[in-house]
Amino acid sequence: MSSYIQKLILQGEHQKQDFKFQVNDSRKIARTISAFANTDGGKLLIGVKDNGVVAGVRSDEEFHMIEAAAQMYCKPEMDFACRTWNVDGKTVLEIDIPVLDSKPCFAESENGKWLAYIRVGDQNFLASTIQLKYWKRQSREAGTFIRYTHKEKILLDFLNENSFITLNKFCKLASIPKYLAENLIVNLLITGTIEMGQNEKTTWFRLKDPSEENHWDE
Numbered sequence: 001m002s003s004y005i006q007k008l009i010l011q012g013e014h015q016k017q018d019f020k021f022q023v024n025d026s027r028k029i030a031r032t033i034s035a036f037a038n039t040d041g042g043k044l045l046i047g048v049k050d051n052g053v054v055a056g057v058r059s060d061e062e063f064h065m066i067e068a069a070a071q072m073y074c075k076p077e078m079d080f081a082c083r084t085w086n087v088d089g090k091t092v093l094e095i096d097i098p099v100l101d102s103k104p105c106f107a108e109s110e111n112g113k114w115l116a117y118i119r120v121g122d123q124n125f126l127a128s129t130i131q132l133k134y135w136k137r138q139s140r141e142a143g144t145f146i147r148y149t150h151k152e153k154i155l156l157d158f159l160n161e162n163s164f165i166t167l168n169k170f171c172k173l174a175s176i177p178k179y180l181a182e183n184l185i186v187n188l189l190i191t192g193t194i195e196m197g198q199n200e201k202t203t204w205f206r207l208k209d210p211s212e213e214n215h216w217d218e
Contacts (some may be wrong), residue, residue: 005085005092009052013122016042021049023062030073030107033097035117035124037078041099048093054092075106075114105155128203133186146187152218164206
């Protein structure tokens, strides 16, 4: 049975999988749970080093810390599935985090703030203001009315000629304040006209290609 978990380990860390050598901070685990729940879901392999070496779980306390992360330091509380595997006499925990239907999932920080994260590749990033507005708009039952104005035309014309645009670039092009630019972009995200990408430095937007997945990075 260990061949299953060994195949997972050989995949390395990626969008839907993260390794944890040990669990000694429930809040840090809560960030990863938040990121998986807000993106595509994913697996936590506990007892595995970043380089894929199996070190094994040291005690039952690590499971309880994961439980605390999901129940005490995530909002809403997150359900997860746990399986135990034996790899060469060492125990590995496989934790499955489902994607959340109604996003976001927040994780409590060390200073008591509730923050939302997303998963991009093998990293967790703080969700942008636009991402939070987008999730909030998605949860509304009412539809979104779009008025096509000169501002929308500026954005779409730019994206027809360029591969992507940042929020600050759009604010300058359209000569509008940040909050108005954010609301306009959220409208276009909701209608599927554009899509959003993020890395550790910035969030950017491009025209939506219906043939591609929603999550992308460069």
